[in-house]
Amino acid sequence: MKALAWHGKHDVRMDTVDDPGIVNPRDAIIKVTSTAICGSDLHLYDGYIPTMKAGDVLGHEFMGEVVEVGAQSTLKKGQRVVVPFTIACGSCYHCGKHQYSACPNGLPADNQDIAQELYGHEMSGLFGYSHMTGGYAGGQAEYVRVPFSDVGPLVIPDGVEDDKVLFLSDILPTGWQAAEYAQIEPGDTVAVWGCGPVGLFAVQSAFLMGAERVIAIDHFPHRLELAKRFGAETINFEESATYDALMTMTGGIGPDAVIDAVGLEAHGLFVDNVIDQIKASTFLGTDRPHSIRQAIIACRKGGRVSMPAVYGGFVDKFPLGAFMEKGLTLKTGQTHVQHYMPALLNAIMEGKIDTEFLISHRMPLSEAPEGYRMFKDKQNEVTKIVLKPGLDRVAA
């Protein structure tokens, strides 16, 4: 089959790789109909994530049709499913608490060593996201082997088009969890750093959870425009001083909750950011966390910090003093996708959450390498690229 494979920094190619097949009894094979390029795929593309190997198939946001099932799968051939990017077993202690992204049973035992050394514990397996998360082939491919298919994939009712539900695989639950972790109370003002897909879903979610005001921060005018469409006020950090603006807009109190939806590749030329870039390029520090520092400094006393943004390694100049003195609370983590999928599917069906606004480009899977280049270089216009293997099949 054809699949998008990583070969190094800024080098992804369409490779011909082995067709997947059933290995374990709970597996299913999915024929991919839609698969998106995620902002976190750019971290791989930019070479920030360790334990990648040449030839690794990328992609963790995908859906498709069930074409083969193992003896213990409960799926049926022909069903359409959205696949959560976190591989979780559904029967361990963590799954029992709905902490699906903490499930250790989808991560091969040998791959657990790295995370155990780096983080103290293993995490769940992920599709298409380095060997530290299991080395699973991802969904930017014609077919995918999906473990634990009896508990992970969500069956989509007939007649609901892919573009409406594809984002249940990652970014919609991630934005929703980010807002939930902000523990929003009625009347709250919530500030969101980063108007990428996760930030924009966090904006929508925050309003649904009762926020009175949401202030969205970015430097791409088009992305700020999208946030405004959902009722957010905006700050363009290239035009305005973010902290000063936030203080004035909130009467000196600061936002009640802050959400960092930027993560380890924060853009913008700030002094600490430049130092971070130097350190990152010399491996002195792997993450460049300007946004989380600014969010902590701006957050009101006793406020909440929610951090859906992906961080992988170590940071310095973390404002621990401000964090302690102001008595902040931080909630973060990879998304427990399976926990949120059913309710969010209902919210989409009831028209409470808009998902399709995000898609700026639809392309055949074969054009994925060009998609990565565009997504990297034109972040203002390119908000989300959805790859459709079916468009290649039509052409062929």
Next chain:
Amino acid sequence: MGDLANAQSDDAPLANSKRSEAAAEAAAQIPEGRGDTIVNAAVTINKPVAEVFGFFRDFANLPRFMENIERIDVIDPQRSHWVVKAPAGGSVEWDARVTEEEADRLIAWTSEDGAEVPNSGRVEFRDAGTRGTVVTATILYDPPGGVIGKVIAKMFQREPAIQARRDLRRFKQLLETGEIATPAMNAKQFEEMGL
């Protein structure tokens, strides 16, 4: 043994002690202990203790999750013959004997005289209520060729500390999910990768 237990002033397992003499003390707690290097690892398995113990006690099950065990021939309820993969494609074999056993609580073993890699150990099982069963393995062994052998073994990732941890993870996966996680894309890749 009472004196030795008193040497440790805290409640941490002896195998995790920083004191140089702790290994000998830990060895003394394993019946008929053989070896000078001790490792331990623990895992919590979300299954009742009787099920976890029963699966482990049937030694023929062990190669299903212990990567470097080629096979175990059960000779009688107390004695078995172990064939274990060694670095560089070789194998080592020994006879083992159960030295202590208490249903649903613990099982201990030692290698018989003449083993190439003398080893002994104890696996304890503890009912952890709604969390299932805590399995704690303590293994005492004599690494082949002393320190150099250990370094070489580590390069091949057959070093017991790493191996024990991985084996317990697979044990947990097998009992909790009925299968062992693999990134293999298909049966052919799985053959090449193994456990």
